Amino acid sequence: MTIDVMLPYYGDVAMMKAAVDSVLNQEDKDFVLTIVDDGYPDADLPAYFQQLVDSDERVRYFRNETNLGANGNYKKCLSLVQHDVVVVMGADDIMLPNYVGTVRKAFQNPDIKIVQPGVEVIDEDGNVYLPLGDKVKAGLRRLAVGGSSEAVIAGEPIAESLITGDWLYFPSVAWRSDAILKHDFREQYNVVQDIALAMDIIMDGGKMLVTDTICFQYRRHRESDSSVRALDGRRFAEERAFFDECARDFAALGWTKAARAARLHLTSRLNAVTLTPKVVSKRMWPGLGKLVMHAVRP
Template sequence: MIVTIDVMFPYYGDVAMMKAAVDSVLAQDDRDFRFTIVDDGYPDDSLPDYFAALVAGDDRVRYFRNEQNLGANGNYKKCVGLVEHEVVVIMGADDVMLPNYISTVRKAFQDPSVSIVQPGVEVIDENGAVYAPLGDKVKQYLRQRLVGQSSEAIVSGEAIAESLMVGDWLYFPSVAWRAEAVKKHDFRPQYDVVQDLALAIDIILSGGKMAVLDTVCFQYRRHRESDSSVRALDGRRFAEERAFFDECVRDFSAKGWEGAARAARWHLTSRLNAASLTPKVVSKGMWPGLRKLVAHAVRP
């Protein structure tokens, strides 16, 4: 029986969106969770009083402030070290939990074989409006291609590895993890963009299973100027993705998962994503980034 769930909240960024995210966690209809905020040193003088009031007002809330900025991956790793319970979610500081999030993932983890839960997600823009960009429509197609019309599917092995290599349809801030699996594998230190996918693949390679749910209980905020978008335009994101896919080819081949290795070698949607960004890079005159994007798009 899963009892308390750890909600880890690595924070650095927009204050108003962070407060909306915090409010959404505290408004859960299932109140048995531990909420841990790890502030990576965001420079705003109003925040100490705000966080102090949160801790004083709710004994489920913990707050830590890093003495030095650790960056996204470093702060994720710190969050893992603070996990105390059997299930953990590492939430984005600008995303929104719908009131049924905790109760939805708790139910899925009653199956002891499940290590990862990907619940239903809707995408919101900077203003909180629900919308469906093309990339997210592709994610939905790839997800349904794997699980069909099932409202709750449990998937594992080469099938899900191959699907995620064709296109990563996970929404990391919404994913809940069995803490034992996360602590065993942790985030690979060399990655700042694909660290979540790498963690999922490591768990899948070791035999972990994923529950994929249709129940929508999370809102993922997609920004035009997010860190991953900036890294994409200058080519850094795709250099990191290529290094990760190369590792996957080796790992899958060693395990005899030739279909997954082939999908990793081709990394089709990653290449299409690079190609789709070239007009924006041209319009901004980011010529070094353009060369990297074109190389990634045309060279499997």
């Protein structure tokens, strides 16, 4: 079972090269690395990418003629999937050497559509750390799996857990290709497209395997695109639309607990509260109003 590693790229060159190296240094060599360059303006990159392709037959490289943006490039990556399992990796994240082997073992169960392996969070300098938000994610994950080191979860319980607080680390998640291609990323979302995709697969009966085996490092940037969108309110507007959509979908399935959690979206509202001091310090008054409205929305 060859695993497709899709690497949509636009951003820091050094971090991208570290990400590429981490894939090529996998202990399990049965993978194909596909890099999709969204037109990053660096004159030296084409030669670097060509050298990768020439030196390793497992590497493919594509460059978009026009910039598609994050969600558009994710969708472009899916159009290039060739094998039964795929991961859409972040171009600044790190695969530990056991990642491909861990994922391959998890997908030995043919019923599994999504695999969330163990993840470490690293900062801009590659240091492992655990911010408050990630501590909350870890707690929600433990509750979802009942404290087990490995568990298969499905249906309303996992939908309720993830809509209460999204504890997935999208760049580390591996997907059964038939499931991800069936549902694809929703075009209207630019921040929550990952959890929306997971929800579509879960509502379609897909099962998720969660394992504590740490095999991936997720890089947390203080000024990431999602952080900026949070401060000016755009992230929460998108989240609110998504929660409303999920509440309707869950209700149609008879998932009353999950629908209630979607309407409440407690951790999202608490997150808006925690960001208000930073918004005030930056004098982002329109963003402050949007955060407050999101936090107190009935």
